[in-house]
Amino acid sequence: MTSYDYDLVTIGGGSGGIATANRAAEHGAKVAVIEGSLLGGTCVNVGCVPKKISWYASQVADTLKKYAPHYGFDVTVPPLDYKRLKQNREAYIERARSSYTRTFRKNKVTVIEGYGFLVDDHTISINGQEITSEYIVLASGAKASIPDVAGKELLGDSDTFFAYDKLPKSVGIIGAGYIAVELADVLCALGTETHLYIRHEYPLRQFDEMIIETVYDNLLAQGVIVHQNVTLEKVYRDENQEKVAVFSDGTIGKHQDILVAIGRKANSKDLNLENVGVAIDKDGFILVDEFQTTAVKNIFAIGDVTGQKELTPVAIKAGRLLSERLFNHQENAKMDYNLIPTVIFANPAVGTVGLSEKEVRKLYNDDKIKVYTSTFRSMFTAVTSHPELIKMKLITVGEDERIVGLHAVGYGVDEMIQGYAVALKMGATKADFDATVAIHPTGSEEFVTMR
Numbered sequence: 001m002t003s004y005d006y007d008l009v010t011i012g013g014g015s016g017g018i019a020t021a022n023r024a025a026e027h028g029a030k031v032a033v034i035e036g037s038l039l040g041g042t043c044v045n046v047g048c049v050p051k052k053i054s055w056y057a058s059q060v061a062d063t064l065k066k067y068a069p070h071y072g073f074d075v076t077v078p079p080l081d082y083k084r085l086k087q088n089r090e091a092y093i094e095r096a097r098s099s100y101t102r103t104f105r106k107n108k109v110t111v112i113e114g115y116g117f118l119v120d121d122h123t124i125s126i127n128g129q130e131i132t133s134e135y136i137v138l139a140s141g142a143k144a145s146i147p148d149v150a151g152k153e154l155l156g157d158s159d160t161f162f163a164y165d166k167l168p169k170s171v172g173i174i175g176a177g178y179i180a181v182e183l184a185d186v187l188c189a190l191g192t193e194t195h196l197y198i199r200h201e202y203p204l205r206q207f208d209e210m211i212i213e214t215v216y217d218n219l220l221a222q223g224v225i226v227h228q229n230v231t232l233e234k235v236y237r238d239e240n241q242e243k244v245a246v247f248s249d250g251t252i253g254k255h256q257d258i259l260v261a262i263g264r265k266a267n268s269k270d271l272n273l274e275n276v277g278v279a280i281d282k283d284g285f286i287l288v289d290e291f292q293t294t295a296v297k298n299i300f301a302i303g304d305v306t307g308q309k310e311l312t313p314v315a316i317k318a319g320r321l322l323s324e325r326l327f328n329h330q331e332n333a334k335m336d337y338n339l340i341p342t343v344i345f346a347n348p349a350v351g352t353v354g355l356s357e358k359e360v361r362k363l364y365n366d367d368k369i370k371v372y373t374s375t376f377r378s379m380f381t382a383v384t385s386h387p388e389l390i391k392m393k394l395i396t397v398g399e400d401e402r403i404v405g406l407h408a409v410g411y412g413v414d415e416m417i418q419g420y421a422v423a424l425k426m427g428a429t430k431a432d433f434d435a436t437v438a439i440h441p442t443g444s445e446e447f448v449t450m451r
Contacts, residue, residue: 002122002134004122004132004133004134005030005032005131005132005133006030006031006032006110006131006132006133006134007024007029007030007031007133007134007135007327008020008021008024008029008030008031008032008133008134008135008136008137008323008326008327009031009032009033009034009116009124009131009133009135009136009137010031010032010033010034010136010137010138010139010319011034011116011117011124011136011137011138011139011140011271012033012034012035012041012137012138012139012140012141012267012303012305013033013034013035013039013040013041013100013111013139014035014040014041014042014043014044014139014141014303014315015040015041015043015044015303015312015315015316016041016139016141016302016303016304016312016315016316016318016319017033017035017041017137017139017302017303017319018033018039018040018100019315019316019317019319019320020137020139020302020319020320020322020323021033021104021107021109022103022104022107022109023319023320023323023324023327024323024326024327025107025108025109026107027323027324027327027328028327029323029326029327030108031107031108031109031110032109032110032111032112032131032133033104033109033110033111033112034112034114034115034116034124034126035111035112035113036113036114036115036116038097039097039100039101039111040093040096040097040100041141042141042142042304043312044093044096044097045093045097045162046158046159046162047158047312048312049092049093049096050089050093050162051158051182051186051345052345053085053088053089053092054085054089054162054186054190055182055185055186055345055347057080057085057186057190058185058186058189058190058347059189059347061077061080061189061190061191062189062347064077065077066381066384066385066386067380067381067384067386069384070383070384070385071383071384080167080190080191082164082165082166082167082190083165083166086164086165112126112127112131113127114126114127115270117270117271117272118136118271118272118273118275118276118278118299119272119276120276121136121276121277121296121298121299122134122136122298124136134298135298135299135300135326136298136299136300137299137300137301137302137319137322138268138271138278138286138294138299138300138301138302138305139301139302139303139305139315139319140266140267140268140271140305141267141303141304141305142264142265142266142267142304142305142307142310143264143265143267144157144158144159144260144261144263144264144265145260145262145263145264145265146260147174147232147260147262149232149233149234149235150233150234150235150236151234151235151236152235154235154236154237154243154258155174155235155258155259155260156257156258156259156260157259157260157261158179158183158259158261160257160259161183161187161259167187167190167191167192168192168255168256168257169192169193169256170192170193170194170195170254170255170256170257171187171192171193171194171195171255171256171257171258171259172195172197172243172245172253172255172257172258172259173187173194173195173196173197173258173259173260173261174197174232174245174258174259174260174261174262175196175197175198175260175261175262175263176196176198176199176200176202176203176204176205177203177204177261177262177263178204178344178346179261180196180198180203180261180262181196181203181204181215181219181344181346182344182345182346183259183261184196184219184224185218185219185222185224185345185346185347186347188222188223188224188347189222189347193225194223194224194225195224195225195226195227195253195255196219196224196225196226196227197227197230197232197245197247197251197253198226198227198228198229198230199229199230199231200228200229201228201229202216202228203215203216203219203226204344204350207350207352207356207407208352208356208357208358208393208405208407209356209357209358210357210373210391210393210407210409211350211352211407211409214389214391214409215344215346215350215409218346218347218348218388218409219346222347227247227251227253229249230247230248230249230251231247231248231249232245232246232247232248232260233246233247233248234246235258238254242254242255242256243255243256243257243258245258264304264310265283265284266280266283266284266285266286266304266305266306266307267304267305268280268284268285268286268305269284273286276296276299277295277296278294278295278296278299278301279294279295281307283307285305285306285307286301286305286306287306288300288301288306288308290334290335291322291325291334292306292318292322292334292335300322302315302318302319302322303315303318303319308337309337309340311340311342314335314337314340317335318335321333321334321335339353339354339421339424339425340353341353341417341418341420341421343413343414343417345414346409348378348388348390348409348410348411348413349409349410349411349412349413349414350407350408350409350413350414351407351408351409351413351414351416351417352405352406352407352408352417353405353406353407353417353420353421353424354395354403354404354405354406354424355395355404355405356395356405356407357371357393357395357405359405360395360397360404360405364397368397368398369395369396369397370395370396370397370401370430371393371394371395371396372393372394372395372396372430372450372451373391373392373393373394373450374390374391374392374393374446374447374449374450375389375390375391375392376389376390376443376446377389377390378390378410378411378412378443379441379443380411380412381411388410388411389410390408390409390410390411390412390413390443390446391408391409391410392407392408392410392446392447392450393405393406393407393408394406394430394433394447394450395407396429396430400429400431401429401430401431402427402428402429403423403424403428403429403430403433404424406420406421406424406447408447410443411443412442412443412444413443416442416443416444419444420447433447433448433450434448436448
């Protein structure tokens with residue numbers, strides 16, 4: 001029997017790699033994690049965690065400016081001390097990283113600092129030395145795509161936003177996905193003049209039509225200036241050191257900074273995959289089967305580097321299930337990529353699980369589909385001069401009206417969507433929702449009272 005240094009090694013110490021390593025170690029495996037940057041990867045350091053804190057800051061700003069006076073608080077809103085916000089945000093992130101280190105120690109997981117690459121199907125080179133492992137998990141994540149245009153070196157991305165020591169007076173954001181929308185809403189609420197440049201008519205085009213239209217309207221209401229049907233051609237600095245973006249239709253945007261959020265590309269280039277036989281697609285994402293196995297049977301890949309539902313909880317769950325299969329005799333354990341709930345931290349938030357109405361109508365005859373909707377004012381904002389609408393939609397199919405899509409935009413939906421995701425995963429029907437007693441007065445009660 002071949003002897004290896006480790007039972008399992010993950011290349012990448014982000015959320016997915018950490019979860020895989022800890023679960024394997026809990027089952028008695030000898031495990032190492034290779035990470036060349038900060039533990040926690042994108043999510044903890046320059047992704048969902050600092051984004052959520054920044055979003056909370058934008059909620060506080062809106063509450064003070066728009067809503068507090070209507071609740072009887074005559075407040076004078078001072079300028080934002082962004083430096084203090086950043087310091088507190090970084091302190092929270094540091095505590096999160098420390099928790100990873102403590103858990104690794106408890107589980108006896110070895111952390112190796114540096115960037116590893118494959119030598120063969122069981123060997124990894126790291127810092128000029130080689131280690132061997134029975135199983136290797138590629139969890140190297142992804143990074144922002146930058147458009148290949150003249151002046152591209154002047155473009156920033158979401159990492160740039162989190163590195164700000166102070167907020168620019170004006171920012172242009174290029175992109176139409178959820179990261180672009182979230183950045184635009186946060187920056188605008190915190191006082192930056194914010195422009196969003198999109199290639200088509202609306203942002204979030206992969207989501208349900210109700211979400212697309214409502215988020216667009218909310219962006220405008222928030223004060224974001226949206227430029228539709230524009231494609232970036234070049235970027236340069238003018239004589240005032242402002243960054244200038246030139247678009248295909250002649251639109252010119254001058255800003256202190258310009259950020260792009262047009263998608264992400266896999267961190268697979270330096271892993272030496274081609275010499276080992278691990279297959280990738282045309283964009284560099286690692287190809288895997290339903291068990292996260294690559295073209296090499298003992299090498300696996302999870303998370304953003306695979307391009308499969310690039311969400312932190314997906315990478316975590318896929319990694320844990322992989323370790324259950326490898327080290328806990330759960331031979332059929334694998335990630336189910338259906339009915340994954342998602343929240344967009346826009347202003348207000350978006351929550352969604354399941355299929356959009358457009359997707360449902362492609363799969364089923366119209367006579368099998370029923371759509372229920374509700375629109376109402378958020379109680380929190382209804383007593384103010386800035387009332388926000390909450391919009392909700394249920395999509396059902398078949399005689400039993402099984403719910404296949406649930407979507408909402410509005411105050412508080414980020415915290416209500418998880419429970420409904422459980423219901424959909426269990427196969428809930430409209431009758432199940434109708435049979436549930438509503439919690440009044442809440443926004444979530446609308447999902448169980450729709451007619």
